[in-house]
Amino acid sequence: MKLMVNGQERVLEGVDSDMPLLWAIRDLVGLKGTKFGCGKALCGACTVHLDGQPVRSCQTFLADVGDGKVTTIEAISGPVAEAVKSAWIKNNVPQCGYCQSGQIMSAVALLESNPKPSRDDVNSAMSGNICRCGTYPRIRAAIADASKHLGQ
Amino acid sequence: MNTVETSSGREIVGGTSRRGFLEGIGTTAFLLAFQLPVSPGRAGEPSGVSGQFNAFLAIGEDDVVTAIIAQTEGGQGNSTGMTQVIAAELGAAWPRMRYRFTTGRRPEYINPMLYEGLVLTAGSSSIPGFYGAMRRAAAATREMLVAAAAKQLGVSPGDLSVSESKVTHSHSGRYLTFGQLAAAAAKEPVPAEPRLRARKELLLIGQPLDRLDVPPKVDGSARFGLDLEAPDMLYAAVRHGPAYGSTVAAIDDAKAKSMPGVRLIMAVPQGVAVVADQYWQAVKALAEVRETYASHPNDNASSTTVEVALRRGLEQPGHPTMGSHGDVATAMKSAVKVLEAEFSMPFLSHACMEPVSCTARVSGDQVELWLSTKSPSLDAGHAARALGIDPSTVVVHNEYQGGDFGRRSGMEHTTEAVLLAKAAGRPVKVVWTREEDLRVDQHRTAFLGRVRMGLGADGTPVAYEAKIACDGLWQRLFPWFYAKKKPVDLPMFNLVGGSYGIPNEAGTYVNVPLPVRIGAFRGNNDTHNGFMLETMIDEAAHIAGADPLAYRRRLLSKDARSIAVLDRAAAIAGWGKAAPGHHQGIAYLQSEFYRCRLAVIAEVSGTADALRVERLVGVCDSGLAINPLLAERAVEAGMIFGLSNSMSERISLAGGAPEQTNFDTYEILRIDQTPDVIVEIISVGDEPGSFGEVGTMPVGTALGNAIFSATGKRIRTQPFGGNGVTFV
Ligand code: FES
Ligand code: FES
Numbered sequence: 001m002k003l004m005v006n007g008q009e010r011v012l013e014g015v016d017s018d019m020p021l022l023w024a025i026r027d028l029v030g031l032k033g034t035k036f037g038c039g040k041a042l043c044g045a046c047t048v049h050l051d052g053q054p055v056r057s058c059q060t061f062l063a064d065v066g067d068g069k070v071t072t073i074e075a076i077s078g079p080v081a082e083a084v085k086s087a088w089i090k091n092n093v094p095q096c097g098y099c100q101s102g103q104i105m106s107a108v109a110l111l112e113s114n115p116k117p118s119r120d121d122v123n124s125a126m127s128g129n130i131c132r133c134g135t136y137p138r139i140r141a142a143i144a145d146a147s148k149h150l151g152q
Numbered sequence: 153m154n155t156v157e158t159s160s161g162r163e164i165v166g167g168t169s170r171r172g173f174l175e176g177i178g179t180t181a182f183l184l185a186f187q188l189p190v191s192p193g194r195a196g197e198p199s200g201v202s203g204q205f206n207a208f209l210a211i212g213e214d215d216v217v218t219a220i221i222a223q224t225e226g227g228q229g230n231s232t233g234m235t236q237v238i239a240a241e242l243g244a245a246w247p248r249m250r251y252r253f254t255t256g257r258r259p260e261y262i263n264p265m266l267y268e269g270l271v272l273t274a275g276s277s278s279i280p281g282f283y284g285a286m287r288r289a290a291a292a293t294r295e296m297l298v299a300a301a302a303k304q305l306g307v308s309p310g311d312l313s314v315s316e317s318k319v320t321h322s323h324s325g326r327y328l329t330f331g332q333l334a335a336a337a338a339k340e341p342v343p344a345e346p347r348l349r350a351r352k353e354l355l356l357i358g359q360p361l362d363r364l365d366v367p368p369k370v371d372g373s374a375r376f377g378l379d380l381e382a383p384d385m386l387y388a389a390v391r392h393g394p395a396y397g398s399t400v401a402a403i404d405d406a407k408a409k410s411m412p413g414v415r416l417i418m419a420v421p422q423g424v425a426v427v428a429d430q431y432w433q434a435v436k437a438l439a440e441v442r443e444t445y446a447s448h449p450n451d452n453a454s455s456t457t458v459e460v461a462l463r464r465g466l467e468q469p470g471h472p473t474m475g476s477h478g479d480v481a482t483a484m485k486s487a488v489k490v491l492e493a494e495f496s497m498p499f500l501s502h503a504c505m506e507p508v509s510c511t512a513r514v515s516g517d518q519v520e521l522w523l524s525t526k527s528p529s530l531d532a533g534h535a536a537r538a539l540g541i542d543p544s545t546v547v548v549h550n551e552y553q554g555g556d557f558g559r560r561s562g563m564e565h566t567t568e569a570v571l572l573a574k575a576a577g578r579p580v581k582v583v584w585t586r587e588e589d590l591r592v593d594q595h596r597t598a599f600l601g602r603v604r605m606g607l608g609a610d611g612t613p614v615a616y617e618a619k620i621a622c623d624g625l626w627q628r629l630f631p632w633f634y635a636k637k638k639p640v641d642l643p644m645f646n647l648v649g650g651s652y653g654i655p656n657e658a659g660t661y662v663n664v665p666l667p668v669r670i671g672a673f674r675g676n677n678d679t680h681n682g683f684m685l686e687t688m689i690d691e692a693a694h695i696a697g698a699d700p701l702a703y704r705r706r707l708l709s710k711d712a713r714s715i716a717v718l719d720r721a722a723a724i725a726g727w728g729k730a731a732p733g734h735h736q737g738i739a740y741l742q743s744e745f746y747r748c749r750l751a752v753i754a755e756v757s758g759t760a761d762a763l764r765v766e767r768l769v770g771v772c773d774s775g776l777a778i779n780p781l782l783a784e785r786a787v788e789a790g791m792i793f794g795l796s797n798s799m800s801e802r803i804s805l806a807g808g809a810p811e812q813t814n815f816d817t818y819e820i821l822r823i824d825q826t827p828d829v830i831v832e833i834i835s836v837g838d839e840p841g842s843f844g845e846v847g848t849m850p851v852g853t854a855l856g857n858a859i860f861s862a863t864g865k866r867i868r869t870q871p872f873g874g875n876g877v878t879f880v
Contacts, residue, residue: 014412019432027387027431032379033372035554037505038586042815045505073372088370092362092781095789096227097369098376098505098554123824130815132505132555133227134792136826138785 001062005029006075017063021055022046024062025072033073033101037130044129047102048072054109056128073101080111080150087146095133103129107143115150117143201252203334205296206342207260208289209238215317215331217244219251222261222271223278224526225365226556227789228844229782230278232364236779237283240356241290241349243314244330251364255528255548260285267633272527274558274672276746276844279778283840291346293337300336301328315355351838358835360781365552375551377524378509382579385511386415388572389434390582391441392423392564392592395450395808396668400424404442411437416576419443420568422592427576431583448808453667455498455804461664462496462600465621470662471639475649478656480606483615487606491691495603495684495868499668499803500596501812503820506554507589510562512569513579514539519546519570522581524553526560534566539574557793557845558672561629564592587813594671595803595810597623597643599680605688606656611696612707618647618684619660627663628670639663647681651714651742652689652707667808674793675848678743686739686853687868690860700738700857701727713773714742714749716834721751721771724830733757734766737857739850747841748774752791754854755827760863762880765795765827768851773834774841780833783843788831790847796821798852800873825879 001017003010003024012028025034025048034057037045041059048057049071057070076085084107094100103126110117110125117125122143131139201218204210210218219235235251238244254261261271265281294314301319302309305326312319320327351357368374393399400419408426409417413433417426424443428434484490511522512535519539525531528548536543553560565582573580584592599622606615624641626634634641641663648659693703701722708714718740721727730736734757741750755767770787777783800819803810812818831847852870859877860866867876 015430016412016432016436018436019430023430023432026379031372032375035376035505036378036507036583038815040586040814040816043505043586085370089362089366092366092785094227094363094366094369095229095785096225096505096553096555097365097374098552100369101372104370127822127824130505130820130822132503132557132793132820134789134796134821134826136792136821136823137788137829139823 002067003029003062003065003070004067005031005070006072015062017061019062020058021048021060021062021065021070022057025057025070031072031074035098035101037099037102044102044106045099047105047129049076049105049109052112054106073105076105076108081108083146083149084108084111084142087142087149091138091142091145093135093138093142095135099129099131099133103131103139107139107146111143111146111150116147203338205293205338206289207258208286209242209293211293211330211334213331213334215248215329217242217249217317217330219249220254221251222254222256223263223282224253224273224550224553224556224560226273226526226553226560228276228786229363229365229779232361233279233778233782234282234286235364236356236359236361237279237286238290240354241287242294243316245317246356246361248317253551255550257529257532267630270527270529272529273556274526276842276846279840280747280842287348288346291348292343295343295346296337296340297330297333299340300333304328304336357776357778359779361779363782376506376554377522377550378506378554378583380511380522380549380551381581382511382513382520382522385579385581386427386429386576387431387434388425388427388568388580388582389431389438390420390423390425390568390584390588391438392588393445395448395453397450398422398445398448401444401446408437408440411440416572417441418572418575420571422564425568425572425582427572427580450667450808453808454806458598458666458805459600461666462598462621465662465664466600466602466619468662470619470660471644473644473647473659473661475647476658477649480615480617480656480658483656484604484606484617487614488609489607489695491605491607491688491695493603493688493868495601495680495687497599497680497683497870499598499810500673500797500801501590501593501803501810501818502555502557502559502673503590503818504555504557504559507586508562508565508584509582510565510569511579511581512573514570514574517541517545520549521546521566521569522549523562523566524560525550525562526553526556530561531566534563535570538567538570557674558676559594586815590813590818591810592669594629594669596673597625597670598666601680601684603684603688605692607692607695611692611698613652613654613692615656616648616654616685616688617658618681619662620647620680621662621664622680623666623670624663625670625672625676629672643677645677645745646743647677650685651711668805668810674790674845678741678849679794679852682739682741682849683853683856683870686850687856687866690737690857691866699728704738704740713836714740717749717751717771717773720832720834721753721769724771724832725753725755725767725769727753730755735858735862737854737859737861739853739857741846741850743846746774746846747839748772748846750787750846750850752850752854754851754858756855756858756862758862758880760865760877763859763862763877764880765799765825765855767827768795768829770829770831770847771834772831772843772846773836774843774846775837776840777833777835777843778840780835783833784831786843787833787847788829790845791829791831791851792821792826794848794851795855797848798855798870798872799825799879800871802871
């Protein structure tokens with residue numbers, strides 16, 4: 001089975017097509033930045049982009065991916081991603097950091113489609129991403145910063 | 153250990169404070185249980201750094217100073233703060249500082265504020281616990297650098313100064329860098345009593361420096377326990393029995409054992425595990441395993457039986473707690489009014505975003521563990537006990553942890569990993585699903601408390617009586633330690649005898665063994681004991697017709713630091729001037745152990761059917777803030793954690809088992825219900841206190857008091873959501 005991850009084609013041996021993309025990325029491709037949090041599309045820790053759209057990789061199965069292009073935190077790039085990552089750094093967003101790959105993947109997707117989100121837009125786009133450490137106010141501030149930066 | 157004691161010393165145990173109490177503990181009892189937990193690991197222990205001067209730092213020829221951190225990073229930023237302390241005392245340039253974690257179990261890494269004998273990160277004590285030791289180590293290194301520089305420059309050590317990673321001759325301006333001096337300095341004798349810098353020389357202390365761990369947490373490169381791998385490893389999926397303590401009676405693996413990739417199916421102490429080439433194969437095969445469990449007394453446990461047990465507990469005599477003083481019975485008789493109330497809280501799960509996992513390699517007498525742990529001592533002990541070996545032979549690997557909140561030591565998962573690795577003959581990574589992680593937690597104890605508060609003619613409290621029934625953390629997590637301290641256990645601390653100076657107080661603790669595993673939980677005793685006291689104080693203020701803030705100010709008027717945090721919080725929150733339809737509530741926390749005074753104001757709007765938390769304000773004085781940015785964020789994060797706990801979290805039991813198994817039923821605060829949070833840190837004095845969990849303690853109470861202002865309902869059962877209000 002083939003998988004396009006971060007611009008590279010990977011051949012996966014001995015996998016079932018019902019394997020969640022999450023485990024293929026982590027255990028077979030070996031990219032550990034995408035996190036396991038709940039396995040049920042309830043927390044957002046596993047968020048990656050599939051053809052530019054955010055998906056929960058724990059509930060996206062290899063059969064669904066087909067020849068779609070998967071992008072993970074390790075390779076997310078472009079002006080929006082750079083703005084988001086620098087806003088995350090400038091705002092010292094993370095506490096434990098475990099949820100942050102997923103938060104960043106969701107935030108990039110939000111700003112790609114809505115460069116000037118309102119507070120409600122941010123709350124609704126990000127409400128699928130749990131942060132047990134409670135960095136939510138910092139996430140809101142960082143998204144606002146990134147949005148401002150992109151508008152300049 | 154810095155030995156400076158602050159404040160009133162009211163938390164008294166046989167004449168010592170909890171701080172002093174925990175310091176003075178011998179290691180013997182621990183040794184009985186775990187044998188040599190702090191003996192150094194064997195060859196392969198990842199503790200050596202080249203250019204290492206002592207337990208806490210190394211200097212490279214490239215001028216890079218590496219702080220060696222044995223405390224684990226659960227997210228509060230202690231790795232940055234500890235690095236900052238070393239840089240400040242040494243005189244290093246901040247951009248040349250790095251840090252690395254060690255899991256070495258050297259005596260220097262035993263946290264002097266906690267249960268002696270353990271390398272353990274707990275109690276928000278990384279910085280207060282190691283401040284003195286880190287500074288002494290850095291000062292000794294600085295003097296060795298100076299001695300080496302004096303020889304090389306042919307000048308007197310007294311004419312040299314150390315800053316920006318250089319040793320400079322003041323008169324001539326000649327200097328040598330740390331990197332140039334490191335090799336020679338390492339050969340200098342280690343000064344026994346190095347001079348510590350004066351506060352004004354510690355230029356990096358008090359600076360809001362950026363966290364060092366942010367870049368790897370933003371680009372996905374930070375490694376958590378679940379990301380660590382052993383060469384050639386297999387994966388295990390585990391399912392535990394319904395009740396705590398369940399053991400497997402029989403396993404039907406007829407279908408599962410022939411599934412692709414499956415290597416091993418076996419019982420583990422509380423359940424069954426499948427080991428396979430891939431984790432997904434293990435998960436799928438486990439779904440086809442059918443096992444039965446032997447009957448267990450906990451099978452019939454439910455939230456009802458827990459409540460009955462706690463209620464029965466309150467009828468027991470129990471044990472008087474520290475801080476009891478005066479004559480409560482007489483004072484109650486003389487009181488103009490006596491308030492009575494009952495408070496309760498459910499079990500909670502930590503729900504760290506990183507589910508529990510452990511990877512183990514067991515090969516002959518070589519045992520290695522890879523996991524997120526708060527204590528390599530405890531996890532080496534669990535592994536050793538499961539295998540019947542000497543814990544000093546167990547090597548532990550740990551980097552970042554995806555949250556801790558009191559969770560990260562792993563009797564079950566560490567035990568499972570080593571037993572499975574041994575049986576499989578290959579390294580095994582055990583990964584718990586979120587369902588197992590929530591169900592088989594070391595839960596926060598459920599709690600029931602009954603209090604009476606007698607008010608005098610002027611409306612202030614003349615007597616306070618508090619009796620609580622719950623399970624005990626020391627008893628359950630550190631039985632060897634509890635054996636020496638019995639009946640004293642953590643729930644007793646700060647039950648009575650607090651900062652309000654109530655003239656007569658009586659606290660009673662009844663230990664009720666509960667049918668789930670109990671562990672440490674961010675906030676611990678201060679959350680439930682503070683919930684009772686601060687709610688009663690609020691109620692007393694209302695009965696006295698006083699403003700709750702003014703009432704607290706009056707009771708705390710002798711302590712300028714308390715007044716300062718209260719007044720500053722009131723100013724930021726606009727206390728008494730809330731917008732129309734908005735309502736405020738306040739709570740105060742004072743703790744000698746954490747060196748903390750913290751005022752929290754919660755603001756809500758709406759009605760009981762649709763209540764919105766609009767804003768939280770926290771003002772915290774925990775002594776010296778090494779890094780005000782870290783402190784502010786830790787308090788903010790702690791407040792949000794406590795807000796989540798008190799709004800919506802509960803673990804209920806049925807058939808012995810927790811009913812909440814994932815984030816659909818275990819409801820954690822999400823961004824859309826998160827209010828704005830404003831935190832201000834007031835840095836005071838020269839001794840650092842704690843910031844990591846103090847925010848959690850009073851926030852639920854402030855919310856409860858705000859709910860009362862908004863709705864007139866006094867809700868004494870947490871979480872508030874589902875117990876009288878609905879949040880939007
Ligand atoms: S792990 Fe995929 S949403 Fe939680
Ligand atoms: S930073 Fe820890 S879960 Fe978000």
